Amino acid sequence: MKTDLSSGEWQTESSISLPKVSVVVPIYNEVESLPALIEAIATSLHQKALRYEIICVDDGSQDGSALLLKRLAHSRRDLKAVLLRRNYGQTAAMAAGFNHAQGVVIVTLDGDLQNDPADIPQLIAKLEEGYDLVSGWRQSRQDATLTRLIPSKLANWLISWVTGVKLHDYGCSLKAYRSELIQDMRLYGELHRFLPALAFIEGANITELPVRHHPRQYGQSKYGLGRTFRVLMDLLTIAFIKTFLTRPMHVFGLFGLISMVVGTLLGLYLTFLKLGLGESIGNRPLLILTVVLLIAGVQLFSFGLLAELSMRTYHESQGRPIYRVREVIAPGSQS
Secondary structure, eight states: OOOOTTSHHHHSOOSOOSOSEEEEEEESSOTTTHHHHHHHHHHHHHTTTOOEEEEEEEOSOSSSHHHHHHHHHHHOSSEEEEEOSSOOOHHHHHHHHHHHOOOSEEEEOOSSSOBOGGGHHHHHHHHTTTOSEEEEEETTOOSOIIIIIHHHHHHHHHHHHHHOOOOSOTTOOOEEEEHHHHHTOOOOTTGGGGHHHHHHHTTOOEEEEEEOBOOOOSSOOSOOGGGHHHHHHHHHHHHHHHHHTTOTHHHHHHHHHHHHHHHHHHHHHHHIIIIISOOOOTTOHHHHHHHHHHHHHHHHHHHHHHHHHHHHHHHHHHTOOSSOOOOOOOTTOOO
8 A cells, every 4th residue: 555645644743653764774884075075964854854874884894884883773763783793785775775764755875975865855855755765866976077977877877778867977976766666676786776676566656856966075986887898797687587587488488489499390301311311420510509599598488497396486485466556446435
């Protein structure tokens, strides 16, 4: 059932202890920006009278971020510190934050103060218009042109083309989600940047909103061109999941069947040459191609069957349906 974000209970403080907004911030070596970041988030949400919690996930920092988070969490009622045992990566840190979030809305942003916490209320307001995910769009991005802006534009175009989700800025961490959407997604690898595509697979309504972006004040960026290969591999994974998650046999079986049919036809042709015309076929490359096609066809078809069984296990073991219901209107109910 979809949560009504526009109700009066949402807009004002109430006696219910659970937060309305959970702000998840992955932290890795951001000790200098932490106090200002947390204060800016709190100020932004206090101004809108929203009940909130801040969840900072320390991803194995080595600069004292974890110790500072512990001190701040002991002194603030609105801050929850989640300290990971080692550096697992931003995707794992986000997943940990999602698992500890209790809000109706979950907002994510980076911990380096380049995202502006003052933009959080407008993302939430946009979510109230009926969207499931609102993604930030850094129109005036304050990063190096050669190493960050150009690769980012190419990556955004490629991801949009492959996934079918047209966004200008996949890399912007500032996003707002309905909590029920997050509950249906599992994150691995570098999939945090593909959250809009994963949400689209779950049937989410997605939009984007221009947000501010500031120059980095402290430390150095943790992103670089070295992550390109991992991003490409995860993009291929997303593309396959989007198209064949519930029907892998349709891709493996199709190519396997084509391979076996072509191999069989070539085999019949070679048999005719050998038995009908008496020609030698032992030294023909076509014979090798025929054998390879037949073996590859059987293997692809077998992979399809195994993938089909794996997908059935994936859905049935977790009780995951192969569909998502947006809303149920019972007879006689009020709109």
